[in-house]
Amino acid sequence: MKHHKIIEHITNWLKNYLQTNGLNGFVLGISGGIDSALVSTLCAKTGFPVYCLEMPIHQEKNQDNRAVAHINWLKKNFQTVKSSRIDLTSTFEEMKTVLPHHQNREKEDLSLANTRARLRMTTLYYLAGLEGLVVAGTGNKIEDFGIGFYTKYGDGGVDINPTADLTKSQVYELADHLEIIPEIIKAKPTDGLFGDDRSDEEQIGATYPELEWAMQVYEEGKTETDFEGRKLEVFLLYKRRHEINQHKWKPIPVCEIPKKLL
DSSP: OOHHHHHHHHHHHHHHHHHHHTOOEEEEEOOSSHHHHHHHHHHHTTTSOEEEEEOOSSOOHHHHHHHHHHHHHHHHHOTTEEEEEOOOHHHHHHHHHHSOOOSOHHHHHHHHHHHHHHHHHHHHHHHHHHHTEEEBOOOOHIIIIISOOSOTTTTTOOSBOTTTTSOHHHHHHHHHHTTOOHHHHHSOOOOOOSSSOOOHHHHHSSOHHHHHHHHHHHHTTOOGGGOOHHHHHHHHHHHHHHHHTGGGTSOOOOOOOOGGGO
């Protein structure tokens, strides 16, 4: 992997997008995770303004601390970085008071978790509109096009995504090459949407290296008959999530009206 060349390619792509569209800089949420750390660093390397937002909603303390540490690291290394902390906890709690409850607590908890992501998306676009900024996404290839592990119109609601063609392993490689702070690189991946420190692996049921393998063999046309044991388990997990979540990355279906009816 040609780390320097990839970083240069992404940075130039980001610059070109801003210049082509007459925008002033980038805005993105900083979660304390590896993906937002890498994307914010790549944005900062363009030399354009980068607005980093902390948007806690009952955030687990370690995630919060890592987000602050990364923003401080960015500001130390790049003069164009500024930040704000917008605590959305009270907004989220107020919204819950007017939402109907559901008898299935698990479904309700998941829907509320996605609501957190959508509140953050709304906040990002508010500030983007005020300052003529582009909302930068932080997803990677496995999450965005493999298993759809993101919230539609939440963290998936962005203008551009500079790292969506990188696997999670490649994200880690670039982050290490850019010398992003060790506590972020070492932290277990988590979406932080449940107010605790549960990991992505615990939610998904597989590690990112396992999912990268499954994505590769799935795209090669392999089927469940080619595997057994743990490999079969991971392959089926990937296949199911990939198939049921395609609505997240496919264009919105449009009902086309026959011309004879118009």
